[in-house]
Amino acid sequence: MQTLPFSTLIAVERQSAIPIFKQISNSLIELIKNGKIKPGYQLPASRDMASMLKLNRTTVIAAYEELQAEGWLEVIKRKGNFVAQQLPVTSPRSFEVSTPEKLSSQNQEIFYRQIAVRQPITRQLKPYQLMINDGYPDARIAPLDLIVDRYKFLSRRTNVHNKLLADGSNGSISLRTELALFLSKTRALDITPEQVLITHGAQLAISVAASMILQPGSTVIVGDLNYPLVDRLFEQLGAKLIKVKVDHDGIDVDAIENICKQSTPSLLYVIPHHHHPTTVTLSAERRVKLLDIIRRYRLPVIEDDYDYDFHYGNAPILPLASAEHENFVLYIGSISKTLAPTIRLGYLIGGEDFIWQASKLKQALDIRGDVLFEESVAHLFSSGEMQRHLRRSVKLYQKRRDEFCELLNSSLGNTAKFSVPNGGMAVWTLFDPEYSIPQLSERLATRGVFMNDGSIYKYKNDVNGIRLGFASLNSNEMQSFAHALKGSW
């Protein structure tokens, strides 16, 4: 049998990030694919190949084992290593002889919903140097390494899948237990782990809660303004929005009572801390009144308290859900806001039966979460690391808020005004009615700064404002933004 010149056919790069045995198996696969080595061909014994390539024999054995595992090689005992007769690259079976002409997309029939008007894609040539979000935490200070290390540790345990299957679709039992404890300590919520449903982000928690209650034609009371994505969600579910004014003390609860006197709304959506977008807090007096309305009119409520942990100066006010509400208040929170916008974890708290039913509804939308990841985050709570991270974040964000508001004062000029928020991660900035935020946004873009153009808040009203997130900006970044802002008027 003639031996191919493998020392020239197989190139080994010792500096490469790819392990050498993989480089060998990859090269051999290429040789098989392009026909240089045919099915049935006997490869040199590992000892011979090793000496040809000037490598350790174990490296060649590892490469052969890899090839065998992938199905490229057949090992016949006491005979040797042969290229498999049936290679793992099988072409799929086609089933159509002739393909009809492709229609132009102009003629496309629309059999589906039109959610929004499609805008032309403006391709961005250079990436922005600085991006202003509408209120994200700073992922750079989050203990992501601890989560990742725990995840790696857990993924190597053999009983992981038993745990997974046993925990079901409500989410990891450890995380539900830790959250019940954390929420009782920080928010005086008297709950069991059975009352916690973990979701892929708080938005999905709101989706599940709303889907449990709303039907096409249902009415929902929302703030005016309100978080635009929640308005859109309710509309997608076929509900009608009743808008109620939000002032300095939060949503107008007298207006809510008037609505309840005249009709039977299916749901109220309320953001008690740092209302989105205007950042106001629902006052204690209004909370007492609202609880009374909830009880008297049997009004189901989604209380979206995404910002509870981020209160500066004075203390946060306990949630509606901490008082007796006969299970009418469904409480929403977010771990994404605590750690990083990429970490997608939210939760829904409700009566035990509600949560059980909601977990069934959720399962058909989204089978389960990454329970290993949830376990890793649970460990962050049980080790106290999450609580420490929160204290560090609050302290830092308070400082950043102060610095940011000072910079805004000196760089915004007379066209815009804002109030210093007493918590949260963004400043709500209102511009003069005739001022064009989209133009400002474009001018900032030429300076490498991304800033929203405010169009999402303009949805069905004439508000001329944007949220400017400060929590994720360090001092240098804030100053760059203020500088760009000054130059863009």
Place this chain on the structure above:
Amino acid sequence: MQTLPFSTLIAVERQSAIPIFKQISNSLIELIKNGKIKPGYQLPASRDMASMLKLNRTTVIAAYEELQAEGWLEVIKRKGNFVAQQLPVTSPRSFEVSTPEKLSSQNQEIFYRQIAVRQPITRQLKPYQLMINDGYPDARIAPLDLIVDRYKFLSRRTNVHNKLLADGSNGSISLRTELALFLSKTRALDITPEQVLITHGAQLAISVAASMILQPGSTVIVGDLNYPLVDRLFEQLGAKLIKVKVDHDGIDVDAIENICKQSTPSLLYVIPHHHHPTTVTLSAERRVKLLDIIRRYRLPVIEDDYDYDFHYGNAPILPLASAEHENFVLYIGSISKTLAPTIRLGYLIGGEDFIWQASKLKQALDIRGDVLFEESVAHLFSSGEMQRHLRRSVKLYQKRRDEFCELLNSSLGNTAKFSVPNGGMAVWTLFDPEYSIPQLSERLATRGVFMNDGSIYKYKNDVNGIRLGFASLNSNEMQSFAHALKGSW
């Protein structure tokens, strides 16, 4: 100033997993919390504290810095470290003086959907030694470490958030690009990254696609039997199911044509490879016929091809979506099936406009995915590691299928029958009508083996069967299962 006996108050364990500086800061926080150290108290200088505790001075400095970052300590220049006057533990403000009596949950009003009959919780005392799932991959062979390492590497990069914000709610651009490439190579799908929507698992991809098309009262054609969670999803969306028989060659396309002649169904849901639960493949002949029906009757289709990559012996058949279908076929796939049930990644492929609109609808349900995680999985594709993993898996699962079916033959007895599946991860097993699968399931539980009781397939029909997943079981586990099965008749 009197110094407290810190050497006895602060216990340092050198063996602990908690870093020593954290142990010191934790002890000091406890002393502050329980009042042993009061606001305004001056801590010993780091040099003095270090000598008292017999530790390196840098360790004490790290502890002080931690306390300062969390807000427990104030550093006054040239004076020293003082316990903060305003401690970071602020009690939230309560707003209700008297709390009304808690109602018993018996009297609870139901203002929400009842999805399913609630069963009593049977608390499991011992964890199962072995769990039989209905067709999961073996996470133990998945390259999870590579994903985790990449994730860690990416999370330390500073431009991560620019990337995140730029990629939008369709999912990471890298992963969409890699998937478009992978699907064109393996399935002859002629698509661009703009036609790919990444979702948190394939179930959410189906939810989004169905929500784009269905309205309350719409009709959907589904297989009889069908994947129960999809039936439930369609019903939750208010649609009516029209059930069409599934035989050895897949769903009955003549029956579909008859339905289209008499009415205008809104949607067809089809699983072309290894139909769930029965594991049959839709034949090439029927695919040709079905494509003709789709084009003639303008019938939107969700093609759920979750199992395409796992075909043994002969080659898979190309999807409907690979032929010309005038954008009527929406194609669904799953990365969870390729890697591990905990990795929640699925995708939806459709016309460019459909996907754009669907991404807007999805955004209101579930804002975004973990784009860092998606980037890490994209790297698995670009490095070729995913393709190698697939080849290894297919080879291993084919072997496991053969071994499992042989074991089933000898341990199932005459009460049940099955066909060897030509792909996928589970065997569909049908029992005699009078045989009680729940009883078998209970007997297996006493032997430490979890097996489904088949009730999910009994939903609105009288099928007496279960899916037995083999892909995640190694040889020992299969033999334990067969042994437990033999002893449980």
